[in-house]
Amino acid sequence: MQKFIARLFSRLMKSWSWVLLIILTIAIKWLSFYPEWVEKNYALGVYPVISKTQRLLFGWIPFSLGDVFYAFLILVILFKTFQFFKLLFRKKLSRVYFITGLQQLIFFFLFLYVVFNLLWGLNYNRSGIAAQLKLEVKPYAINDLDTLTGILEDRLNRFSDSVNPSKRKLLKKKKNLFQESFEAYKSAAIRFSFLKYKNLSVKPSIFSYAGNILGFQGYYNPFSGEGQVNTTIPAFLEPYVATHEMAHQLGYAKENEANFVAFLACRSSSSNEFRYSLYFNMYLYAIGELYVRDSIKAKQYQEKLSPQVIDDIKTLRSFYKKYKNPVEPVIMWFYGHYLKANNQPAGKLTYDEVVLWMIAYYKKFGTESL
Numbered sequence: 001m002q003k004f005i006a007r008l009f010s011r012l013m014k015s016w017s018w019v020l021l022i023i024l025t026i027a028i029k030w031l032s033f034y035p036e037w038v039e040k041n042y043a044l045g046v047y048p049v050i051s052k053t054q055r056l057l058f059g060w061i062p063f064s065l066g067d068v069f070y071a072f073l074i075l076v077i078l079f080k081t082f083q084f085f086k087l088l089f090r091k092k093l094s095r096v097y098f099i100t101g102l103q104q105l106i107f108f109f110l111f112l113y114v115v116f117n118l119l120w121g122l123n124y125n126r127s128g129i130a131a132q133l134k135l136e137v138k139p140y141a142i143n144d145l146d147t148l149t150g151i152l153e154d155r156l157n158r159f160s161d162s163v164n165p166s167k168r169k170l171l172k173k174k175k176n177l178f179q180e181s182f183e184a185y186k187s188a189a190i191r192f193s194f195l196k197y198k199n200l201s202v203k204p205s206i207f208s209y210a211g212n213i214l215g216f217q218g219y220y221n222p223f224s225g226e227g228q229v230n231t232t233i234p235a236f237l238e239p240y241v242a243t244h245e246m247a248h249q250l251g252y253a254k255e256n257e258a259n260f261v262a263f264l265a266c267r268s269s270s271s272n273e274f275r276y277s278l279y280f281n282m283y284l285y286a287i288g289e290l291y292v293r294d295s296i297k298a299k300q301y302q303e304k305l306s307p308q309v310i311d312d313i314k315t316l317r318s319f320y321k322k323y324k325n326p327v328e329p330v331i332m333w334f335y336g337h338y339l340k341a342n343n344q345p346a347g348k349l350t351y352d353e354v355v356l357w358m359i360a361y362y363k364k365f366g367t368e369s370l
Contacts (some may be wrong), residue, residue, distance in 0.1 A: 043251050044194075047120070047251050053225075054225025055225050057199070058224050064226055066212065066228060067174050067207055070207075070221070115223070116222055124253045130360070142293050145293065149283070149368055152282050154282060163276055174229075182272075185197040185268035190268075197249070202246060208230045213327060218244065232327060236273075239278070245258075262278070286355055286358070326362075
């Protein structure tokens with residue numbers, strides 16, 4: 001492996017490569033200040049071609065190629081770390097080693113930054129779903145949040161009566177889950193043409209159990225174009241998580257927007273399980289925000305939940321409690337800073353901002369649109 005890595009870097013780290021990477025890095029940063037340009041020329045121009053090609057090339061592979069890529073990356077990092085300490089203990093570290101290592105590290109991160117943004121990351125700087133739907137997303141009053149929470153709870157309780165345990169078990173079969181997710185987008189595209197989705201490429205993550213420890217339910221791999229779902233989470237969460245990752249595949253990079261696109265997709269589904277999953281997740285976001293502003297009102301809503309919803313909330317809490325560990329907060333801290341670095345100043349709280357989109361949506365299209 002050592003010879004392979006050394007040969008790879010020696011071929012990549014040519015003088016022209018450095019110049020190209022620096023120019024592309026500057027260009028990407030400059031373009032990030034022009035969301036309208038990014039929306040028109042990248043998000044709706046170049047990126048759909050990239051995304052469809054990735055899904056066409058890798059979607060048929062039964063396992064997650066993106067997971068394999070990250071596993072290889074972790075092995076390389078571990079190997080380089082081991083190599084460093086080996087030389088340190090043998091007192092063989094030299095100035096040349098440090099200079100070469102620093103050059104390789106800078107080149108590596110520049111290369112990842114450029115490839116990441118060209119393949120997907122520029123979508124963090126697009127105008128996005130609010131512009132496409134002409135929504136006026138702005139700070140809301142407590143009354144707006146109260147209205148949203150009430151509607152979501154009503155929908156949630158209604159669909160809880162239709163929860164079918166046998167159908168939930170069917171969705172635990174990933175082929176069924178992902179096909180239903182595909183059908184949900186197919187239905188959503190009838191009204192929202194920009195949600196047209198082709199070439200399904202959503203897969204169970206090889207790292208699902210590790211994901212429980214690290215705190216993720218799913219993720220999108222921009223290098224392979226695959227959507228990964230943590231398939232060990234409670235069944236009632238999976239439809240929403242799958243459609244959320246598919247939203248990333250369509251170029252909705254920000255977490256609040258991916259949450260909202262998942263709402264549009266699940267609501268268009270003919271499956272009661274998908275709609276229940278949608279309202280369960282949306283209700284948790286809304287009631288969480290309401291609890292911060294008016295805990296008494298929030299508790300009044302919680303007292304009106306149906307037995308099915310209460311059972312599922314208990315199941316979710318038990319699941320989180322089972323995997324609670326000291327590593328997750330550290331990972332989430334780094335992840336929050338990653339989000340902030342990618343045009344999401346609220347960090348991890350960006351997910352909760354879907355409430356802004358939901359309120360703007362019902363104000364424009366009416367409460368029945370929820």
